[in-house]
Amino acid sequence: xxxxxxxxxxxxxxxxxxxxxxxxxxxxxxxxxxxxxxxxxxxxxxxxxxxxxxxxxxxxxxxxxxxxxxxxxxxxxxxxxxxxxxxxxxxxxxxxxxxxxxxxxxxxxxxxxxxxxxxxxxxxxxxxxxxxxxxxxxxxxxxxxxxxxxxxxxxxxxxxxxxxxxxxxxxxxxxxxxxxxxxxxxxxxxxxxxxxxxxxxxxxxxxxxxxxxxxxxxxxxxxxxxxxxxxxxxxxxxxxxxxxxxxxxxxxxxxxxxxxxxxxxxxxxxxxxxxxxxxxxxxxxxxxxxxxxxxxxxxxxxxxxxxxxxxxxxxxxxxxxxxxxxxxxxxx
Numbered sequence: 001x002x003x004x005x006x007x008x009x010x011x012x013x014x015x016x017x018x019x020x021x022x023x024x025x026x027x028x029x030x031x032x033x034x035x036x037x038x039x040x041x042x043x044x045x046x047x048x049x050x051x052x053x054x055x056x057x058x059x060x061x062x063x064x065x066x067x068x069x070x071x072x073x074x075x076x077x078x079x080x081x082x083x084x085x086x087x088x089x090x091x092x093x094x095x096x097x098x099x100x101x102x103x104x105x106x107x108x109x110x111x112x113x114x115x116x117x118x119x120x121x122x123x124x125x126x127x128x129x130x131x132x133x134x135x136x137x138x139x140x141x142x143x144x145x146x147x148x149x150x151x152x153x154x155x156x157x158x159x160x161x162x163x164x165x166x167x168x169x170x171x172x173x174x175x176x177x178x179x180x181x182x183x184x185x186x187x188x189x190x191x192x193x194x195x196x197x198x199x200x201x202x203x204x205x206x207x208x209x210x211x212x213x214x215x216x217x218x219x220x221x222x223x224x225x226x227x228x229x230x231x232x233x234x235x236x237x238x239x240x241x242x243x244x245x246x247x248x249x250x251x252x253x254x255x256x257x258x259x260x261x262x263x264x265x266x267x268x269x270x271x272x273x274x275x276x277x278x279x280x281x282x283x284x285x286x287x288x289x290x291x292x293x294x295x296x297x298x299x300x301x302x303x304x305x306x307x308x309x310x311x312x313x314x315x316x317x318x319x320x321x322x323x324x325x326x327x328x329x330x331x332x
Contacts, residue, residue: 032206034064066199095207096131236273
């Protein structure tokens, strides 16, 4: 008998029976109660950049009752992206759940308080307050707690991602949206045995209504202006006007736009760029005038600007001949 078989037989004898251990209980939530959120890493080579492997992140939000998936590929998994994806997801769903479950991602959870409890990122708390949901962090090392959002990552990777090619990030997300609308959300879910979209029709009415005003929480930072008149935010570059005097400006990043301030005055507003190393230059920021070369008069006259008189322009040979004649006349 091999050593491996001996060990497995021993473990079989000493391991408690299933009834003693207790079976896993599937955790279900009523309509509109909970959504689960997470990021997953994907490696891709876009056909527009065939020699450049890229890392992109899939943000996914799954409603607990219906299992409806809202997802978007992004370049960053930073806080502005997290907030922006939440707002886009809630807008697409037509409402927000009462609770959103996270793992201990740094953009959501800062740590634990001295008296116990979870300390959440202040901007995430502002987002939760705006949309009326309660953020909830998973217990450490309890991966199964977020199975509703983690299992779809494998489904998306195997059923959608691996069988396709993509030109760029925009094309990747366009194909993802089409797949979600035509394959993933119209399917019969393997666990609930219901059509996802039909279950969502029931869940939609239980979601909290969207607030009237858009989410306007601001992330503030300082940025130095480059020699080209650009500031770097999130790996992308945004222009400032030519007349900007200060070398350091204050940048406010909102969910959908970047605002640039000089001495407290707003000098530039840009839409958020989703990819990396992109540039956005407002046309009015570049007012450098191109001076045209002065055209030479088409006729043979040359203007003497001092007096305004005109004289005929003659070849050098003419003046050489005049000089020779004058030299002969001066000889004795």
